[in-house]
Amino acid sequence: MGSRKLQTHIAPSGYKLPSIHAFPPFFCFQPAAKTRVSQDDQWVQLILSYARFRRLFTLTVDDAEKTGSDWEEVLINERINRRLTKQQVRTLLQMLVARGQATYEPPRQDDSVLLYWRKPGEWAEVLHSWAVSTGQLNTIMTFYEIQAPSLPSELSDIPTPLLKRAIDILTKTNRAQIIESGEGDGVRFFAGS
Numbered sequence: 001m002g003s004r005k006l007q008t009h010i011a012p013s014g015y016k017l018p019s020i021h022a023f024p025p026f027f028c029f030q031p032a033a034k035t036r037v038s039q040d041d042q043w044v045q046l047i048l049s050y051a052r053f054r055r056l057f058t059l060t061v062d063d064a065e066k067t068g069s070d071w072e073e074v075l076i077n078e079r080i081n082r083r084l085t086k087q088q089v090r091t092l093l094q095m096l097v098a099r100g101q102a103t104y105e106p107p108r109q110d111d112s113v114l115l116y117w118r119k120p121g122e123w124a125e126v127l128h129s130w131a132v133s134t135g136q137l138n139t140i141m142t143f144y145e146i147q148a149p150s151l152p153s154e155l156s157d158i159p160t161p162l163l164k165r166a167i168d169i170l171t172k173t174n175r176a177q178i179i180e181s182g183e184g185d186g187v188r189f190f191a192g193s
Contacts, residue, residue: 011073015053018046021074027082029091038145043092050074052117057159058105059096060112064089096097105161114162123162124169126154128176131189140179 004154006019020042022024026106030036047059057071063071064086076083080157085094093113096102105114127146130153131137145164155163172177177191178185 009079013054013073015050015073017073017164018042021046021077022080024082027077027080027084027088029088040095044099044101046074046094047092047096048115048117051115053156057115057117057157057162058112059089059093059102061086061090061093062111094157103161105159106129114159120162120165121169123158123166127163127166128189128192130155131176132191139189140188142184142186144184146187 006022008019008112009017009022010015013184026039047057050056051059051070054070059071062130063069064075064084069075075089090110091101093104093110096103096115097111099114100119102113102115104110105112125168131141132145134153143160146156146157146163147160158166164185167176167178170189172193173192176188177188177190179188180186
C-alpha cells in the first residue's frame with residue numbers, strides 16, 4: 001500500500017482547501033488531548049476562512065447531511081470518502097460559540113449559528129466607513145437599504161441580527177442612532193468623535 005502525499009485541493013467554488021482536509025483522521029475527532037486541540041483549531045480556522053471566502057453567515061447541524069449545501073465541499077470530502085456527522089458539526093458549533101467566533105441564531109437552540117468571520121466590532125467599523133464613504137451621515141436608512149444597496153458592498157446580505165449588533169456598537173460610541181417606526185427599524189449615522 002503506497003503512501004499518498006497530502007495536497008491542497010481547489011474546490012468547485014474556487015476555495016483552496018488545506019492539505020489537512022485530505023487526511024482521513026481529520027474527519028474523526030481525535031482522543032488525544034493535544035491532537036484534538038490542534039484539530040479543533042484547524043476546523044475553526046477552516047470554517048471561518050471558508051465562510052469569509054464564500055460570504056456565508058450561517059452554519060447549521062443539518063448542513064452535515066444536505067446535498068448541495070453551501071458547506072458540502074468543506075464538511076464532506078468524497079475523494080477520501082469522509083464526512084462530518086451532525087453530532088460533529090454540533091460540537092464544532094459549540095466550540096465556535098465558546099470561542100466567541102459565532103453565536104446561536106436564533107437564540108435558545110444549538111442547531112444553527114451566526115458566524116463571526118468578522119467580529120461585530122469589525123462589522124461596525126465597516127458599516128460606519130460605508131456610511132461615510134457613501135454620504136449617508138445624518139440620513140435615516142432602513143436596514144434593507146444597507147443589506148441590499150443599489151451598488152453591492154461589503155454589507156450586502158448581512159443578516160439582520162449581525163447588522164443590529166454592529167449598529168448597537170456604533171450607538172454606544174455616538175456614531176449611530178436606531179430609529180424605530182411601524183414600517184421597520186432604521187438607523188441614522190453620525191461622524192462620531
